[in-house]
Amino acid sequence: MAALLCFCALISAVCCAPLIETQPEQVHVSYPGEISLFMIDSCQSKQRQTVVVFIPIIFWLSVVEYGLWGGKLFSHTAEGDASVFIDGGPENRTMYVHRVTLTDLTPAASYVYHCGSDAGWSDIFYFTSLNESVSFSPRFALFGDMGNENPQSLSRLQKETQMGMYDVILHIGDFAYDMHEDNGRIGDEFMRQIQSIAAYTPYMTCPGNHEWAYNFSHYRSRFSMPGHTENLWYSWNIGPAHIISFSTEVYFYLEYGLDLLFRQYDWLQADLQEANRPENRAQRPWIITMGHRPMYCSNDDGDDCTHFQSYVRLGRNDTKPIAPGLEDLFYQYGVDLELWAHEHTYERLWPVYDYKVFNGSSEEPYVNPKAPVHIITGSAGCREKHDGFIPKPRDWSAFRSTDYGYTRMRLINGTHLYLEQVSDDQVALACVCVSVCLFVCVCVSE
Ligand SMILES: *[C@@H]1O[C@H](CO)[C@@H](O)[C@H](O)[C@H]1NC(C)=O
Numbered sequence: 001m002a003a004l005l006c007f008c009a010l011i012s013a014v015c016c017a018p019l020i021e022t023q024p025e026q027v028h029v030s031y032p033g034e035i036s037l038f039m040i041d042s043c044q045s046k047q048r049q050t051v052v053v054f055i056p057i058i059f060w061l062s063v064v065e066y067g068l069w070g071g072k073l074f075s076h077t078a079e080g081d082a083s084v085f086i087d088g089g090p091e092n093r094t095m096y097v098h099r100v101t102l103t104d105l106t107p108a109a110s111y112v113y114h115c116g117s118d119a120g121w122s123d124i125f126y127f128t129s130l131n132e133s134v135s136f137s138p139r140f141a142l143f144g145d146m147g148n149e150n151p152q153s154l155s156r157l158q159k160e161t162q163m164g165m166y167d168v169i170l171h172i173g174d175f176a177y178d179m180h181e182d183n184g185r186i187g188d189e190f191m192r193q194i195q196s197i198a199a200y201t202p203y204m205t206c207p208g209n210h211e212w213a214y215n216f217s218h219y220r221s222r223f224s225m226p227g228h229t230e231n232l233w234y235s236w237n238i239g240p241a242h243i244i245s246f247s248t249e250v251y252f253y254l255e256y257g258l259d260l261l262f263r264q265y266d267w268l269q270a271d272l273q274e275a276n277r278p279e280n281r282a283q284r285p286w287i288i289t290m291g292h293r294p295m296y297c298s299n300d301d302g303d304d305c306t307h308f309q310s311y312v313r314l315g316r317n318d319t320k321p322i323a324p325g326l327e328d329l330f331y332q333y334g335v336d337l338e339l340w341a342h343e344h345t346y347e348r349l350w351p352v353y354d355y356k357v358f359n360g361s362s363e364e365p366y367v368n369p370k371a372p373v374h375i376i377t378g379s380a381g382c383r384e385k386h387d388g389f390i391p392k393p394r395d396w397s398a399f400r401s402t403d404y405g406y407t408r409m410r411l412i413n414g415t416h417l418y419l420e421q422v423s424d425d426q427v428a429l430a431c432v433c434v435s436v437c438l439f440v441c442v443c444v445s446e
Pocket residue numbers: 090091092
């Protein structure tokens with residue numbers, strides 16, 4: 001089946017170094033997913049990956065040396081490009097982001113690699129290339145709002161990632177708090193911290209409000225997501241799912257361009273249309289979105305999601321032309337699951353559309369739900385600590401927790417998806433790895 005051959009993985013690693021050093025650091029990997037979205041035909045059969053490296057001396061090469069796990073070390077070499085990134089702070093700090101795409105990877109194979117050049121090499125890392133089968137059951141860790149200070153979930157994620165528990169990590173906006181601070185050094189420090197997970201497992205992102213500085217330039221420059229929108233919105237496929245990442249921030253930072261909001265909206269519509277073509281939806285029945293600021297939440301902080309007239313949900317009428325919201329779009333195109341963060345809490349919703357609950361049935365609300373299911377998971381830990389909840393949740397709220405933690409998700413197959421929320425607080429108290437299990441089993445109706 002041609003369709004099975006074509007999913008492309010992208011690894012991106014960032015390496016950065018203090019100014020006088022030439023040794024790479026901040027290595028991270030991501031999937032490129034760049035070739036035709038649904039891979040009906042006309043795409044290459046091997047995977048691609050990218051490595052991003054920060055090295056201060058630009059003329060040195062960006063090189064990744066790699067080889068199959070257990071085979072000869074560094075039997076393959078790939079070269080990439082460096083791009084210059086100048087922080088917007090008073091020091092005008094210059095950084096060189098090196099990106100290398102690995103091609104010709106064997107699907108679902110483990111590789112050992114390092115990156116750099118003759119001027120210095122990183123440590124050795126390993127990753128597993130993507131299993132391109134639509135019957136692959138990928139395992140995700142997902143969370144938002146993880147900072148450089150107080151990253152409560154990081155140590156558990158480090159161990160679990162290095163044990164191979166996850167095929168992909170989704171960071172749903174708000175990094176480092178904030179990447180631009182101290183002339184970008186907080187961003188460097190954060191990228192070094194997450195290297196322990198992001199150099200081993202593809203780290204897929206979307207922008208949050210904490211990335212606002214200098215028109216999201218740190219976010220746009222440091223990551224390497226699929227597509228050509230500087231990581232702002234893109235989609236990719238894994239196993240039975242089509243995953244869409246977008247920016248909720250286009251609804252809030254109008255000073256960077258109202259046209260971004262409309263360009264994203266048009267792109268979302270076209271992408272959802274394509275994902276819903278019968279042959280595509282049959283292959284990848286799950287449509288999952290990730291965006292930073294939720295449409296719904298039970299928090300007490302006055303954020304957008306606490307208002308019935310949420311900008312993300314209903315759009316804005318104070319712009320010319322009026323800016324459409326996303327709830328109708330996602331509902332119309334049968335999005336199954338919407339992942340959010342921003343609120344420093346965990347909340348699971350019953351299937352909801354237009355403030356009304358659309359349970360599949362009262363016994364099994366998540367079996368063939370009649371509206372998207374929302375998960376808000378923004379409690380991985382940052383210097384802003386927790387957010388609070390209003391005392392009495394609305395009827396669309398199914399479960400809430402103010403514990404620090406993150407979400408595990410498994411796409412079992414084309415009809416079943418499993419989610420659980422890990423509490424870092426309860427794990428710490430009990431000194432054993434117990435997770436608060438919140439079972440969500442969603443069946444696709446088509
Ligand atoms: C940073 O760049 C600005 C604008 O180009 C310039 O005015 C300023 O002097 C530069 N600062 C340093 C420390 O180089």
